[in-house]
Amino acid sequence: MTVHFSYVRPASLQDAVSQLGSDNALIHAGGTDLLGCLRDEVFPAEKLVSISGLPELRGISKTTDNGLRIGALTTIAEVAAHPLIRESYAALAQGAAAVASPQLRNQGTLGGNLCQKPRCWYYRGEFHCLRKGGNYCYAVNGENQYHCILGGKNCFIVHPSDTAPALLAFGAVLRITGPRGSRSVTLADFHVLPERDVTRETVLEAGEIVTEILLPPASAAMRSSYRKVRARQAWDFALAGVALALELEGGRVRRSRVVLSGAAPIPWRAVEVEKIITGSALESEVIHEAAVAAMTKARPLGKNGYKIPLFQGMLAEELEKMRQVS
Amino acid sequence: MNNEENGEKTGQCRCVHGFTRRGFLTSVGVGAMAALATSGRLSAAQEGAVAERAAEKAVVITLTVNDRSHRLLVEPRWSLLYVLREQLGLTGAKVGCERGECGACTVLIDDLPRYACLTLAVEAEGRRITTLEGLMAGEELGPVQQAFVEEDAMQCGYCTPGQIMSVEGLLRARPQPDQAEIRQAVSGNLCRCGAYPHIVKAGLRAAELKAKR
Numbered sequence: 359m360t361v362h363f364s365y366v367r368p369a370s371l372q373d374a375v376s377q378l379g380s381d382n383a384l385i386h387a388g389g390t391d392l393l394g395c396l397r398d399e400v401f402p403a404e405k406l407v408s409i410s411g412l413p414e415l416r417g418i419s420k421t422t423d424n425g426l427r428i429g430a431l432t433t434i435a436e437v438a439a440h441p442l443i444r445e446s447y448a449a450l451a452q453g454a455a456a457v458a459s460p461q462l463r464n465q466g467t468l469g470g471n472l473c474q475k476p477r478c479w480y481y482r483g484e485f486h487c488l489r490k491g492g493n494y495c496y497a498v499n500g501e502n503q504y505h506c507i508l509g510g511k512n513c514f515i516v517h518p519s520d521t522a523p524a525l526l527a528f529g530a531v532l533r534i535t536g537p538r539g540s541r542s543v544t545l546a547d548f549h550v551l552p553e554r555d556v557t558r559e560t561v562l563e564a565g566e567i568v569t570e571i572l573l574p575p576a577s578a579a580m581r582s583s584y585r586k587v588r589a590r591q592a593w594d595f596a597l598a599g600v601a602l603a604l605e606l607e608g609g610r611v612r613r614s615r616v617v618l619s620g621a622a623p624i625p626w627r628a629v630e631v632e633k634i635i636t637g638s639a640l641e642s643e644v645i646h647e648a649a650v651a652a653m654t655k656a657r658p659l660g661k662n663g664y665k666i667p668l669f670q671g672m673l674a675e676e677l678e679k680m681r682q683v684s
Numbered sequence: 685m686n687n688e689e690n691g692e693k694t695g696q697c698r699c700v701h702g703f704t705r706r707g708f709l710t711s712v713g714v715g716a717m718a719a720l721a722t723s724g725r726l727s728a729a730q731e732g733a734v735a736e737r738a739a740e741k742a743v744v745i746t747l748t749v750n751d752r753s754h755r756l757l758v759e760p761r762w763s764l765l766y767v768l769r770e771q772l773g774l775t776g777a778k779v780g781c782e783r784g785e786c787g788a789c790t791v792l793i794d795d796l797p798r799y800a801c802l803t804l805a806v807e808a809e810g811r812r813i814t815t816l817e818g819l820m821a822g823e824e825l826g827p828v829q830q831a832f833v834e835e836d837a838m839q840c841g842y843c844t845p846g847q848i849m850s851v852e853g854l855l856r857a858r859p860q861p862d863q864a865e866i867r868q869a870v871s872g873n874l875c876r877c878g879a880y881p882h883i884v885k886a887g888l889r890a891a892e893l894k895a896k897r
């Protein structure tokens with residue numbers, strides 16, 4: 359049984375924001391991540407503010423500029439199954455379909471997926487680690503086979519989301535409402551590296567709620583994919599994941615976004631790969647060069663060096679598949 | 685629970701086996717009884733919004749389980765799994781990992797399979813909850829249950845109720861699934877005995893039986 363908390367389910371966004379004004383008040387969307395954290399006493403909660411009574415945060419629709427608006431409360435299963443997403447933003451549908459298990463996809467929301475807490479077993483366990491206000495990241499010299507190889511400095515979590523890589527590759531923007539009104543933040547600016555602030559994962563301020571995720575229009579030349587490698591086919595988080603969003607024209611890559619999951623504390627843009635493939639045809643030498651370049655900055659810990667060849671192999675295979683459809 | 689015994693005459697929930705007044709009192713405590721008597725919050729709950737419910741105090745909610753409505757006293761932190769089993773005596777949903785990693789607790793919420801261990805009971809208000817018990821056709825087994833028996837789709841049987849609920853959820857959305865869809869549908873239900881080949885057969889058989897009824 360978890361700790362005691364009070365519970366409120368407001369009927370308006372404004373009320374939800376003001377309810378979040380009290381100490382240790384936390385947002386409950388699907389609860390799939392939050393309730394696990396509370397059960398393991400990873401952080402305290404005095405009040406849960408459920409946003410499930412806000413239907414305006416649900417649903418998927420076209421925007422006036424032909425992009426897509428996805429309400430933050432839309433379930434992962436709805437994202438995975440939606441015809442517009444499967445057709446025009448395939449990598450997002452594939453990423454959503456690769457999350458957890460069918461039951462968790464029916465319950466977990468897209469907003470919750472982007473805001474979920476790290477899965478590092480020291481963070482989730484009884485360790486007073488750096489991220490929880492302690493002095494030490496236990497992964498540095500500990501069991502670090504699932505930790506990051508890029509972007510870690512003082513803390514070595516990987517970002518657990520399977521939807522964020524595709525959303526970042528598509529250039530998603532988040533709409534956020536809080537005590538001081540509404541604002542937009544690009545997904546690229548949403549997640550926070552530990553070197554900037556080790557105690558937070560996102561730029562959300564107290565009382566702020568992600569209300570919707572906006573995607574720019576997808577060009578007809580866009581091809582996208584997400585591939586996830588994991589130890590078993592259900593439940594598991596990504597050991598390594600690769601999202602590609604490429605615009606192809608006459609056999610050449612006109613624009614590209616390449617994002618890795620399981621690599622870094624935030625969804626990680628592989629800019630080295632983008633630089634090499636953009637403007638080129640996807641020939642084997644280019645693919646090989648790009649796959650190698652992706653890992654030049656990687657700094658593995660004691661037990662996660664296997665991720666380097668894994669990412670290189672996945673990138674090469676995924677780019678090769680893109681060449682074949684182009 | 686028997687509402688008459690609590691002095692609550694809602695006329696909705698008649699009786700659930702295995703739950704006594706004494707069990708009720710020990711599980712929610714006397715302070716909670718006072719909360720029941722003074723609670724005027726139900727109308728807000730019915731409109732979908734809920735005023736703040738204090739920690740450590742039980743609150744009144746109405747849950748619709750297997751087409752029957754139950755007025756219950758729950759603490760905000762109680763999972764749906766706990767309430768189904770301990771308050772309603774519906775033990776079809778099993779306690780496994782209690783962290784969303786095994787599927788033993790699977791129930792349908794608005795026809796979709798979900799983990800009752802990671803769903804707060806207060807969050808299930810206003811939704812249609814179906815448990816294993818709700819799949820019975822009177823005294824007879826329902827088609828999915830019958831198919832699991834016919835195909836011998838269990839060994840120790842602990843995961844079976846959850847597997848059945850996942851297959852039921854699949855068939856409600858896709859009455860004629862193929863093997864791959866069945867495998868996918870039960871991928872969130874861990875069977876440590878490895879009965880999956882028979883579970884997939886049972887899924888196919890269940891579709892046939894359901895089509896006949």
Ligand SMILES: Cc1cc2nc3c(=O)[nH]c(=O)nc-3n(C[C@@H](O)[C@@H](O)[C@H](O)COP(=O)(O)OP(=O)(O)OC[C@H]3O[C@@H](n4cnc5c(N)ncnc54)[C@H](O)[C@@H]3O)c2cc1C
Nearest residue numbers: 387388389390391392458466467469470471473519520568
């Ligand atoms: C066994 C298991 C396996 C999993 N496997 C995967 C996996 O493979 N891939 C993957 O990507 N995920 C996985 N997950 C994580 C899964 O919980 C999330 O994917 C899910 O989408 C979270 O959504 P939720 O609505 O349930 O979030 P909640 O649990 O309700 O919330 C998660 C966090 O985000 C905050 N939050 C929620 N919504 C908002 C919002 N709109 N604005 C601001 N903050 C918000 C909450 O306060 C909380 O801190 C797994 C979880 C479990 C339990």
Ligand code: FES
Nearest residue numbers: 780781782787801
């Ligand atoms: S008990 Fe709910 S998933 Fe294991």
Ligand code: FES
Nearest residue numbers: 839841875876877
């Ligand atoms: S039959 Fe034993 S766990 Fe599935």
